[in-house]
Amino acid sequence: MKALSQKRRHPLAAIALLLMGLLITGGLYAVATTVNEAKASTTTFSANDAEEGGKLFAANCATCHGMGGSGSQDGPSLVGVGAASVDFQVGTGRMPMQMNGPQALEKPVQFNDEQTHQLAAYVASLGAGPAIPEESLLDEGGDAAAGGELFRTNCAMCHNAAAAGGALTRGKFAPALEDTSGKHIYEAMVTGPQNMPVFSDSNITPEGKRDIITFLKQIETSGSPGGAELGSLGPVAEGLFVWIAGLGVIIAFTIWLTSRTS
């Protein structure tokens, strides 16, 4: 206690206090949100996925996509989009959409795996469409080099060669692919969500898609051999870094070197 009372007028005391406050608030918030999530994942179970999915759909999706997924002025018809589409859109939190905008943004997932599965089952029952891919295509056991070539030819112009994402027109963008699961990458390729084109099986074979996923997972896990990646954004980030950090440090040194004389 004595040490505390001695240190309380230390110049860094205010900063330490602020840090402590932030850590506590942040910690409490994190605990509170995980408690919520845990609750959400222990709700409804049902024997008939499509039937339960239909109820979920009517409650959460039909406002825009219409009863029976037939579409409305506010949202497209979902007949024939397939289970893969639902699994991607709902599974990455893009649907239900938070607000209208250039494109649906990723956000915390609103449905648990069971509910997503039920919704997918319902939408798949509306009409034939791409199915959720089999595990064998997602095992990351393909040819990374071939996948890299496919990626650079077909994907890099929007997603960037290092999969760091890129801008499209009028506020749309291709997201960075880091932390995207192999299943969602595969589903995105077969369904073409948002502004992405569809890469059908005749376009890129299922094995090719497997190679692409293998490549993406490999560059994600292999780390950066050259040190901090600076966002994998290329020369813009490098230029910014050399001007601000590089030149900044050098200027600090020049001031130090010349500070002792007039």
Next chain:
Amino acid sequence: MSAASTAEPAFVAKTKTGRFTDFVDARVGGSGILREFGRKVFPDHWSFMFGEVALYSFVILLLSGTFLTFFFDPSMAETHYDGSYVPLKGVEMSVAYNSSLDISFDVRGGLFMRQVHHWAALLFVASIAVHMLRVFFTGAFRRPREMNWVVGSVLLILAMAAGFTGYSLPDDLLSGNGLRIIDGVIKSIPIVGTYISFFLFGGEFPGTAIIGRLYMLHILLVPALILLMIVLHLFMVVVHKHTQYPGPGRNDNNVVGYPLGPVYAAKAGGFFFIVFGVLALMAGFFTINPIWNYGPYDPSPVSAGTQPDWYIGFVDGALRLMPGTLGDWQVEQNWFGFVFSFNVLLPALVPAGILFTVMFMYPWIERWITKDDREHHVLDRPRNAPTRTAIGMAGFVWYCVMWAAAGSDLIATHFGVSLNDVTYWLRTLFIIGPIIAFIVTKRVALALQRKDREIALHGRETGRIVRLPHGEFIEVHAPLDEYKRYKLVGFESPEVLPAVPNEHGVVTRKEKRRAFLSKWFFEDRVAPATPAELEAAHGHGHAAVEAPEEAKSLSH
């Protein structure tokens, strides 16, 4: 004869080292050189060290670059990668890219050296740019240093050339895209463009010759020219002596500072290692140009976020800003059966052309307007040359708008705005940005000058409010000490020079233009406080301090 030689016995050093040194000195005259150079005086200011940073970066570039040449093979022959980077195993690529990957993954210390080289290149051009800004804004390009300004500008262009030729060497997707843009720019030149492109690439793009040719330029011609220019540049620095910031006791006939030896030389030598250390740390901890991410060059794929290194960015940005139509006019025209790609030609060459032309000519432009042909060794504080500072800022902002445009896609994704809006805003700023910058800078400079004048005349506000016996409140102003006041009043303030007739008694049109520009430069100048004004403000004389200022103000 023998008597003369015995009268002055030859000096014999006592120690072995001494004898050795004496032997060398007697043959190359080192001590004379050292005496001359060791006593050269350099003024001390942090902003004078950017040229040194550029020089040291260049030395580091030579060292790290030599290392890289041991392992780099500039061949465009095709091969299949068989090195240690798994995601590229078996991929078909050029030998150049293969050897770049080997340097990165299979040569001990290779990746570090590559990153040192690339970071040093970025720092090299950046320090040149900052050095030039310092020279411009302090008026250090005035007589006698106009030629050295030109040599420095040539160095900037050569540094960009060195950077660009180096950027293209690894033959990865990123650099190949950059070369493709250069190819497009060359081809947009009317009539000769396609021929130049064919000669440069040895046939249709990309051909099999370009990497080897760029390599020769990069390691031989451009560095040799840079070295030559550096020698000229430093020679002229020695001849002209260094400039100095204004201050008491400093004038155009002296240099106030520290002699080169020993302290300054030690500092400069130490500074080399500081720069080297900073670059080594950057290279050790921050990746630059991860060529393994980009894959081998192939003309079909183009990656998002493809940009050149920062110093070419402004050209790329200008290309991005160029609209395809101006009103109803298609910028790409088909005349006499030939395509004229003004949509590429204009943005690629015109802004850079304007920037460099004005940059090269500026010393002469200002000299013509001011008719100032005197030698200047005392620098201007930027605020004391408001119009020049404003012109500089206008150019700087114009450059920065184009520079920012090169990263328009990243601005859009990282700030969550529409790419189109970013382009529209930057197009607008391309036109009005320099104008706003000019006006704002000039107003700020004039305001700062007025503040200086106010402080010189009335002293510094202390914040102490005193109530006098009869009830009046006054704020106590503390008078400045003489050294500080000198800085605020001891500057040159050129006045408007009206047009004068030539020897035939005619006011030429050119002279009228000059007079107009002179008016534009200096009509709203803020004159420094004169000794008489100071006298009146203080009510007591400072004759000793103000005498030189009086002499100065009489000289115009």
